[in-house]
Amino acid sequence: NMDLQVTYTHKELAFFHLHQTHHFDEFEYPSDQHCKGDLFPKWHLPLKIVSISSLPIFIYTFLRDVVHPFVTTNENTFYKIPILVVNKVLPVVSITLLALVYLPGILAAGFQLHYGTKYKRFPPWLNGWMLSRKQLGLLSFFFASMHACYSLCYPMRRSYRYKLLNWAYQQVEQKKENAWIEHDVWRMEIYVSLGILGLALLAILAVTSIPSVSHSLTWREFHYIQSKMGYLALLLCTIHALVFAWNKWVDVNQFVWYTPPTFMIAVFLPIVVLLCKSVLLLPCLRKKIQKIRCGWDANTEMNKTQMTSRL
Numbered sequence: 001n002m003d004l005q006v007t008y009t010h011k012e013l014a015f016f017h018l019h020q021t022h023h024f025d026e027f028e029y030p031s032d033q034h035c036k037g038d039l040f041p042k043w044h045l046p047l048k049i050v051s052i053s054s055l056p057i058f059i060y061t062f063l064r065d066v067v068h069p070f071v072t073t074n075e076n077t078f079y080k081i082p083i084l085v086v087n088k089v090l091p092v093v094s095i096t097l098l099a100l101v102y103l104p105g106i107l108a109a110g111f112q113l114h115y116g117t118k119y120k121r122f123p124p125w126l127n128g129w130m131l132s133r134k135q136l137g138l139l140s141f142f143f144a145s146m147h148a149c150y151s152l153c154y155p156m157r158r159s160y161r162y163k164l165l166n167w168a169y170q171q172v173e174q175k176k177e178n179a180w181i182e183h184d185v186w187r188m189e190i191y192v193s194l195g196i197l198g199l200a201l202l203a204i205l206a207v208t209s210i211p212s213v214s215h216s217l218t219w220r221e222f223h224y225i226q227s228k229m230g231y232l233a234l235l236l237c238t239i240h241a242l243v244f245a246w247n248k249w250v251d252v253n254q255f256v257w258y259t260p261p262t263f264m265i266a267v268f269l270p271i272v273v274l275l276c277k278s279v280l281l282l283p284c285l286r287k288k289i290q291k292i293r294c295g296w297d298a299n300t301e302m303n304k305t306q307m308t309s310r311l
């Protein structure tokens with residue numbers, strides 16, 4: 001083609017041809033290299049964490065919510081498995097993953113404070129973890145969205161309708177006119193609202209992690225969204241779970257077979273992360289980290305002072 005020859009050099013044309021044939025070949029006959037290459041290599045660690053955490057939480061909830069009533073009172077609650085048990089696993093995994101996004105940053109800050117420099121390499125496990133944060137965050141958003149769908153469908157279930165009718169019947173039997181419990185009403189209004197806000201923030205974080213969007217932001221804008229908004233999302237979701245729990249912390253009926261309820265397991269890691277972050281935000285530590293990240297090095301400073309004292 002004459003036009004092409006005018007605008008492209010020979011080298012560029014050869015590359016263009018190679019590129020096209022490469023794609024064609026890849027489609028028709030996958031090359032050896034592509035057959036052997038790992039699929040989704042960046043997702044291996046996050047998916048491992050998801051499977052390692054979901055299965056035990058599923059079994060734990062199944063034992064507490066389904067097996068326990070069956071064994072103790074012969075009550076059949078197997079209908080709970082598809083929605084109610086699954087909807088315990090989803091939020092616990094989601095909030096744990098969200099905490100795992102922010103935990104390596106805290107460990108990295110601790111590491112830098114300990115060594116007084118940003119030039120010392122992080123251990124490989126911390127490095128790998130830091131590089132998986134985007135995938136962990138996206139999985140957390142995915143699980144939180146599913147949790148929202150499952151939660152919002154609660155009142156549409158047939159089991160819920162029967163339960164509501166039964167409660168109404170019992171209320172009539174007890175000659176109770178009004179079943180309104182003020183603190184329970186507030187509890188639910190607040191925790192559902194916080195859940196929606198938390199999910200909205202997670203959606204913004206997920207959108208800004210799309211390369212075309214993140215490339216349109218400056219580093220400071222991207223960092224501002226992913227760090228400040230991320231911590232705010234973690235805080236809102238933790239308060240959402242805490243308000244959901246309300247006074248169940250001291251309710252002995254929650255400790256089925258002496259095991260803690262799932263909300264306690266869910267909020268454990270997020271609370272640790274949020275507390276550590278608040279410690280790192282203390283002015284003395286924050287200033288030191290800022291200095292280290294701007295290139296200050298405790299070791300060279302020490303050498304300098306040693307040199308000047310010798311002089």
Ligand code: HEM
Pocket residue numbers: 087088091092094095098144147148151152192194195196197198199202237240241244261262263264266267
């Ligand atoms: C539209 C958004 C959301 C709605 C409507 C919602 C609704 C709910 C509901 C109804 C429950 C009680 C579940 C039950 O009775 O078993 C709950 C619990 C919970 N939610 Fe959400 N939620 C939302 C978003 C989130 C988000 C974004 C997170 C965190 C990533 C989250 C974490 C939790 C946790 C940890 C629990 C406690 C689960 C347990 O251990 O029992 N939620 N949520």
